[in-house]
Amino acid sequence: MILLDRQIAIFTPNLLAWNGQEPVIGGLERYLHALAELLTEMGYEVSFHQNAHRDFQTTFRGWPVYGYQADQHHLHLTVKRMEETVRGRVLYSSILQQVYYRPRSICISHGVWWELPGYSPAHARAAYENYVAAALIQATLIISCDYNFLNVARAIYPNLADQKVRVIPNFVDLTQFYPREKEQQPRVRVLYPRRLAPERGFDLLKEVIPPLLAEYPDLEFHFAIDKNTPRYLEIFHAWRQKEAHNGRVLYCHPDFNAMPEVYAAADIVVIPSIYSEGTSFSCLEAMAMGKAVIATNVGGLTNLIIDGYNGLLIHPTREYLTQALRFLIDHPRERLRLGANAAATARAFDRRLWEARWRQYISKVYPLERL
CATH class of the missing domain: 3.40.50.2000 (Glycogen Phosphorylase B;)
Incomplete structure (x- = not known):
């Protein structure tokens, strides 16, 4: 039995530092580690594609990581190059840099970022009209980690939001994080x-x-x-x-x-x-x-x-x-x-609930066909 379309390329700003060496520590990266583990367990072949000072190819925890030389002021050009280089299925780790999404793809929203203090209404409008609208129109599904993004998107684009956005809140691994006896300390x-x-x-x-x-x-x-x-x-x-x-x-x-x-x-x-x-x-x-x-x-x-x-x-x-x-x-x-x-x-x-919800959407958008 041969599994077709096993490869999924994850486009992300940075899984590793721009030099391609140290792992970046943050919520988005933690999320992608867990998602890649789940995809691998389900039988997919995962690769990461990210920004870099210079082109590179390496591995991280067994997953191939490709760096693309990027200009911080024109990151959309880097995403365009990724799109031209990578064939097949793509999963977009965030709504940040790109304005083009492949058909039959999932995009992840990690929150409403255009609420930046000091942003004018024109700046905010440009953010959601350029980036959010593109994801809503082109991607098959947007997984949001909170209901705030869904509610904001629903207020601006009610029909598209209801069609495209589904919420899977972030997770906690209860086998690692649980109440324990606290040592006495004076402060x-x-x-x-x-x-x-x-x-x-x-x-x-x-x-x-x-x-x-x-x-x-x-x-x-x-x-x-x-x-x-x-x-x-x-x-x-x-x-x-x-x-x-x-x-x-x-x-x-x-x-x-x-x-x-x-x-x-x-x-x-x-x-x-x-x-x-x-x-x-x-x-x-x-x-x-x-x-x-x-x-x-x-x-x-x-x-x-x-x-x-x-x-x-x-x-x-x-x-x-x-x-x-x-x-x-x-x-x-x-x-x-x-x-x-x-x-x-x-x-x-619990992380197990998060994984179960993700499995349903992965299987629907990126089905593993068998011969």
């Missing part, structure tokens, strides 16, 4: 387990840290951050160096396997996104670990947190974040209650 630890990118809320959080550290001698902040963007690290270290209480501003660069221990040591987890957020992996992992979560009411976070039940859902401002942190610092029993409800909620986002 209350607030964890920020995120990239330092502007959309993830680092600028918002660093505004509230100095007065809180001055107010609470037994408080500390822990940053679990990646090394993907050196300029963000430089900003972080410059800020930390100037902080009067920087001995209580800790940081680490853990790999994914170390994250359960990082969460376990925390009392409070902050997810202070400003824009472009889906159903955050960090939020789901913190919930599954039974932690008290403070999240902003941005994007798909509203699909995860019910304010006052399994976390605190706040407006993304300094005042609201300060108020929420003070409340949880002062009320340890509330931290435990919210964390217990968060862990129960996280069971609805």
Whole structure:
């Protein structure tokens, strides 16, 4: 028996760094690892195609990875070259760079990114008229990780959205992330387990840290951050160096396997996104670990947190974040209650459920024909 059309090329901004060596650490990349594992298990041959400083070909975890020399200011030209080079089936990892989608293809939406602060209505309109409309019209199916994208697309393109968009929220692996006994420690630890990118809320959080550290001698902040963007690290270290209480501003660069221990040591987890957020992996992992979560009411976070039940859902401002942190610092029993409800909620986002939903759509759009 021969399986036809087994090959699926995944177009993505960057699975590996632009030099083709180090893996990029982030939610999109984590998502693609899990999806490629599922596709491989189902019998498909997966390859990745991404941006690069120079053309390259390598492998990552057994999957071929092809880099295409790219200009950051004209990424659409790189996607065009990918389209011209790759034959057969393509799965598009995001709605970001391209305006052309092959028939019988799936595109993934990871959130509403055109809510960028400072964007004018004209900028926002150009984003969805050029990129979102192209995906809705041409792709067979758009898998969205949250209902925020579906609702926005439905408001702008109601007929197309209902035809093309289906929601599969992000997942958490409950075999790795689960409540565990917390070691006794003298300080209350607030964890920020995120990239330092502007959309993830680092600028918002660093505004509230100095007065809180001055107010609470037994408080500390822990940053679990990646090394993907050196300029963000430089900003972080410059800020930390100037902080009067920087001995209580800790940081680490853990790999994914170390994250359960990082969460376990925390009392409070902050997810202070400003824009472009889906159903955050960090939020789901913190919930599954039974932690008290403070999240902003941005994007798909509203699909995860019910304010006052399994976390605190706040407006993304300094005042609201300060108020929420003070409340949880002062009320340890509330931290435990919210964390217990968060862990129960996280069971609805088990990775096995995510895989089962994806299997249905993969089999429908990319059927494996047999001879």
